[in-house]
Amino acid sequence: MQHTSTQDTLVGLFVASGIAGLFFLALQVSNLSSFTEQDSYIVTARFENSGGLKVKSAVSSAGVKIGQVKAISFDPKSYESVVEMSIDKRYSTLPDDTTASVYTAGLLGEQYVNLDAGGSDEYLKDGGKIDVTNSAIILEKALGQFLFKSAAEEKK
Amino acid sequence: MIEFLQNLGKNTRTSFTKLGRGTFFLLQTTSGIVSVLPRPRLLLNQMHSIGVLSFLIITISGLFVGMVLGLQGYYILSDFGAEETLGVMVAASLVRELGPVVTALLFAGRAGSALTAEIGLMKATEQLSGMEMMAVDPIKRIISPRFLAGFLSMPLLAALFSAVGIIGGQMVGSGLLGVDEGAYWSQMRANIDFQDDIVNGVIKSIVFGFVASWIALFEGYDAIPTSEGVSRATTRTVVNSAFSILGLDFILTALMFGD
Numbered sequence: 001m002q003h004t005s006t007q008d009t010l011v012g013l014f015v016a017s018g019i020a021g022l023f024f025l026a027l028q029v030s031n032l033s034s035f036t037e038q039d040s041y042i043v044t045a046r047f048e049n050s051g052g053l054k055v056k057s058a059v060s061s062a063g064v065k066i067g068q069v070k071a072i073s074f075d076p077k078s079y080e081s082v083v084e085m086s087i088d089k090r091y092s093t094l095p096d097d098t099t100a101s102v103y104t105a106g107l108l109g110e111q112y113v114n115l116d117a118g119g120s121d122e123y124l125k126d127g128g129k130i131d132v133t134n135s136a137i138i139l140e141k142a143l144g145q146f147l148f149k150s151a152a153e154e155k156k
Numbered sequence: 157m158i159e160f161l162q163n164l165g166k167n168t169r170t171s172f173t174k175l176g177r178g179t180f181f182l183l184q185t186t187s188g189i190v191s192v193l194p195r196p197r198l199l200l201n202q203m204h205s206i207g208v209l210s211f212l213i214i215t216i217s218g219l220f221v222g223m224v225l226g227l228q229g230y231y232i233l234s235d236f237g238a239e240e241t242l243g244v245m246v247a248a249s250l251v252r253e254l255g256p257v258v259t260a261l262l263f264a265g266r267a268g269s270a271l272t273a274e275i276g277l278m279k280a281t282e283q284l285s286g287m288e289m290m291a292v293d294p295i296k297r298i299i300s301p302r303f304l305a306g307f308l309s310m311p312l313l314a315a316l317f318s319a320v321g322i323i324g325g326q327m328v329g330s331g332l333l334g335v336d337e338g339a340y341w342s343q344m345r346a347n348i349d350f351q352d353d354i355v356n357g358v359i360k361s362i363v364f365g366f367v368a369s370w371i372a373l374f375e376g377y378d379a380i381p382t383s384e385g386v387s388r389a390t391t392r393t394v395v396n397s398a399f400s401i402l403g404l405d406f407i408l409t410a411l412m413f414g415d
Contacts, residue, residue, distance in 0.1 A: 007204045014208045018312025021319035022358070028341070029247050029322060030350040056349070065346075 040067060040086040041126035045100040050081035051111055051136025053102055058112040059085045066091045069113060085113060095120040101134035111136060178374045181295075185373065188293070188300035198297070202305035206267045207312065213266055214259060214313045215320050221254055222246060222321030226328035230335065239335045243344035246325035247318075251348065251357045252413065255318035257405050260364035263310060264397035268372035271302055272393040275376030276386035284377075299377065303369050310365025311358050318357065356412045363404060368397045 050072060059067040067087035075082050087094070097118030104111050115130075124130070192199055229245045275298065278284050284294040322344075330337040348354070372393045379389035 008200065010208045011200055011203045014203070014211055014309075015312065017211075018207075018309075018316055021312070021315035024319045025251060025315060025322075025354050025357075026350060029251065029319075029344055030348045030354050031345055 039089040041089060041092060041124075042070065042084055042086055043094075043124055043126075043128050043130060044082060044084050045113070045130035045133050046075070046078070046080040046082055047100075047102060047133050047135050048080060049102075049135040049138065050083055051102050051138060053081075053083065053111050053113065053136065057110060059087060059115065060112055061091070061094070061115040061117065066115070083113065092123065094124045096122045096124050096128060097132065098124060098130055099132040099134065100130045102136035104137070174378070177378060178370070181299075181374050181377060182370055184295050185299050185303045185370075188296040189304050191296045192301045192304055195301075198301040199304055202301045203309060206271070206302070206305045207309035210263060210266050210309070210313060211316070213262055214317050217258065217262060218250075218255075218317035218320035219324040221258060221317075222250065222324030223328045225249060225254075225321065226325035226333070229325070230329055230333045239329075239333075240339035241343050241347075242325070242329045242335050243322075243340035243342075244347045246329070247322050247344045247348050248353065250318040250321040250325075251353050253405070253409070255321065256314045256357055256360035256364055257401060259314040259317045259361065260310065260368055260401045261398055263306075263313060263365070264368045264372065264394055264401065267306065267309075268368050268393050268397055269390050271306070271369070271372040272376035272379070272390045273386060275299070275302075275373060276379035276381070276389050279377065279379060280381040280383070280386055282381075299373050303373055306369030306372070307362070307365050310368070311361045314361035314364075315358065352413070356408075359412075360405065360408050363408065364401050367400050367404060371397045371400065 053069060053072060055069055055071060057069045058065045059069060067085055069083055070086045071084040073082045073084075074080075083100075094115060095118045097120040099116040099118065101114050101116070102111055103114045118132075225246045226242065229242050230239060233239050233242055233245065275284075278294075278298065284298070287294045287297060326337070326340055329335040330340055375389040375393045375396070376386075379385045
C-alpha cells in the first residue's frame with residue numbers, strides 16, 4: 001500500500017470532476033438556473049383557440065421571456081382553451097387589463113404567449129385572470145379567408 | 157429433427173438456469189454491499205481501477221464525439237439556416253443518448269472486460285476458493301466492492317462525457333465554423349430541460365452502470381476456470397453488456413421521452 005495516498009488523490013479528483021460535470025450540465029446546459037417554479041405566480045387566460053401552444057411554451061412581454069405555460073385545458077362549457085401561465089415574481093407589476101395573444105416565433109417557429117401591458121393601475125395577482133385575449137392565427141384559416149375574399153372580389 | 161428439438165430445449169434450459177444463477181448472484185452482491193461500507197478502502201481501490209483508469213478514454217472519446225456532432229450538426233443545420241440551434245442539437249443528443257450509451261459501451265469494454273478477466277482468473281487460480289477456506293466470503297470481499305464502484309463510477313463518467321462533448325461541440329462550432337458562441341449556449345439553455353433531459357440521462361447512466369457491472373462480475377464469477385473459459389467469459393461480457401445496454405436504452409427512451 002505504498003501508493004495509497006496518490007490513489008486517494010486520484011479517486012478524489014475523479015469524483016470531484018464527475019460531480020463538476022454534473023453541475024456543469026445542470027447549471028450551464030439546462031434551464032435550471034434561468035427559471036424556477038418557486039418564484040412565480042399563476043395567471044390564467046382563456047383563448048378561443050390556443051393553436052399549437054404547448055406546456056412549457058414561453059410567455060413573453062416586449063420580446064423578453066418572463067414565464068412559461070404551465071397547463072392547457074379545454075373548458076367544456078364555454079368551449080374555450082384555458083391556459084395557465086406561471087410568470088416570474090420579478091415581473092409582478094403587470095396591469096390587470098393586460099392583453100394576452102398567441103404569436104408564432106418566425107414563420108415556422110414555436111408558438112408563445114405575448115402579454116401586452118395595458119394602462120390600469122391595478123396589478124395582476126396570483127391566480128388572476130386575463131380578460132382580453134387574441135387567439136392564435138391558424139394558417140389554414142387565414143389562407144382560406146384570403147382565397148374566399150379574392151374569389152368574391154373577382155365576381156364583382 | 158429430434159436432436160434439434162432436444163438441443164433447443166437444452167439451450168433454453170441452460171440460459172434460464174444461468175439467468176437464475178445471475179439473479180441469485182445479484183441478490184448476494186447487493187446484500188454484500190452493506191459489509192463494504194465499514195471498509196471504504198476496498199471501495200476506494202476499485203473506484204481507482206474502474207473509475208480513474210477509465211477517465212482518460214471517456215474524456216477523450218467524449219471530446220471527439222462532441223466535435224463530430226458539432227461538425228455534422230453544422231453541415232445539416234446550415235442547410236436550413238439554423239446554425240444557432242447547434243448547441244441544442246449537440247447537448248440534447250449527448251445528454252439524452254450518446255452520453256449514457258457510449259459511456260456504458262466504453263465502460264463495458266474498458267472496465268467490464270477487465271473485471272471479468274480478473275475475477276475469472278481469481279477463480280481459475282483458486283483464489284476464490286482459498287478465501288472461502290479462510291472463511292472470507294469472496295462475494296463480500298471481492299465482488300461487492302467492485303459492483304458498488306462500477307455503479308457509482310458510471311453516472312460520473314457519463315456526466316463527464318456529456319460535459320466534455322458539449323465543450324468539444326462548442327470548440328468546433330464556434331471556434332472553427334463560426335456559430336455565434338452566445339447563441340450556442342443560450343439556445344441550449346433555453347431548450348434543455350433539467351428534469352426531462354439531465355435527470356433522465358443520469359438515471360439512464362445509473363441503470364447502465366448497474367447492468368454492465370452486474371454482467372461483468374457475474375460472467376467472471378461464473379466462468380469455466382480455465383484459460384479458454386476466462387477468455388470466453390470476457391467476450392460474453394462485452395457482447396452481453398452491449399446488447400443489454402442498447403436494448404435497455406430503447407425501453408428507457410420510450411418510457412422517458414414519450415411526451
